[in-house]
Amino acid sequence: MNIAKLKPIVPGEFTGEIVKVERLSFYGEVDAKQGKLYDGRSIKGKVLVIMSSRGSTVGSYIIYGLKYYGNQPLGIVMVKSEPIVIVGSIISGIPLFEGLPVDVFNNLRDGCVLSVDKDGNLRILEC
């Protein structure tokens, strides 16, 4: 079922298991070298679903670091994006989409599988 239409910020398409975070500061809350969130969850090869970003402007470099160490997520889906994340995704070539409806965000949980095509059509395959 086509759940929502997202806005492509950095183009791409992906299908994968999600890791969900409400608010994220890439600097301080993501370890690029380990590919993990600071609560220990791995984001490598996952779809990172974020309500909103916060925190340091160094965040763009941390996203670049995820790519540098081969720990990048398949893609990032946000309710609302922010230039810090946009720049990080652009220089790292990590697909980024925004416009995830809040009610959809609220219903998602870690392990749900979703796909986003290049036009931003979001489908939830398993949840």
Next chain:
Amino acid sequence: MKELEFQVNEALILTKEEQEILSGKHGEAKAKALEVIIRVAESLDVRRLVRIKHAHISGVSYGTIGEPGLAFIKELSSLGAKVSVPSSLNPIGFDESNPFDQGVLYITQDFYRGQMEILENLKKMGIDLLLTCTPYYTTIFRKYDLKSGDHVAWGESSAVAYANSFLGLRTNREGGPLALMAAIAGRTYYYGMHIPKNRVPRVKYVVDFNDLGYNEVTLSLVAEYIANIHEDESPPLLYLDPRNINETTKREIAATLGAAGNIAMIAIPGITKEADQADIQKTIMVKDNMIMERYKELVQDQNIDPDYYFIGCPHASEEELKMLSKIKRGNKLIITLSRDVYSRRRDLVQNLVNKGATVLRSTCLIVSNLRSKNLMIATNSYKAYFYLTRKGVNVSLIDIKSIVKRLGG
């Protein structure tokens, strides 16, 4: 850096000079930098770019950006990148005057090498090695003739909020690499805080405490509360008596907004020009009881003796050095500040060092490396609390006046 493909969106209008830059007429590095800015502009449906007068670049410490950041900067530098507007840098991972002997901080030879390589490459681009997160406490304003209303591209989330809110400068929260690209291209995307109508507050937060006092810590907890609930795109209006706000409070509020949230500006009546143009649609009362839980959680218990007291996140001001110079025992005190303030007030610094304080230039506890994480640190900085606790350090908050008292002043 990935090879960038792009096509200029019809909605985005470039000047003749920008088209020339893009074609490579002004060098490969400048073309690359502008390409990235244009891609951001397109993703945000921006119509044009804006020339900037200054750039302040974050993401400088090897401790924060590491090898990936170094690789990114080196690649730009190898293309012959040069900044086209006056530009300055955020703090690095150690005090250059004495990198390997800094008490609570510890860096390895590898860290030192990585940091020096970052600095050399940025210096080659023509960037001022200001090495502070408080560029507004330095001479750059006079040096570069920065004035209210000027467009700039600043990284460093705390300085961004300070610049928009208290200096009238116009900047978005630029990611570290974007601030660097903007410095090279001399422009950024015309969006967000650059546009006057976006700077007009619509939601008012009225601070009304009964029991708590007004200081940088309690008002940072208000800022955290606002950062968590503010959804409007416009800057929040913080309504309180301006007499309850001093320089330290302004800086710490700005730093909290940038750490706990993604707010680039806050308007305070009597301080921020845009507060007078407010078009208030919603008013929210912020009472003591709304922050009391966080207050009890974070504020330093009077009976606990921390390992260190830390002042200087963001970098300390001259006024704070004056306040702190009243202390009697400084052996537990760590102060971080800019070289600029340090050299201007060597007298106060010497006084504090004589009392046992550790005074570090050009770095701070959150961008360096701690010798041990098994520490209890008490600080007046919510931002330091936010990032140090994420490194596993035990941090509590205490206002600077109370620190001075505890240390015998």
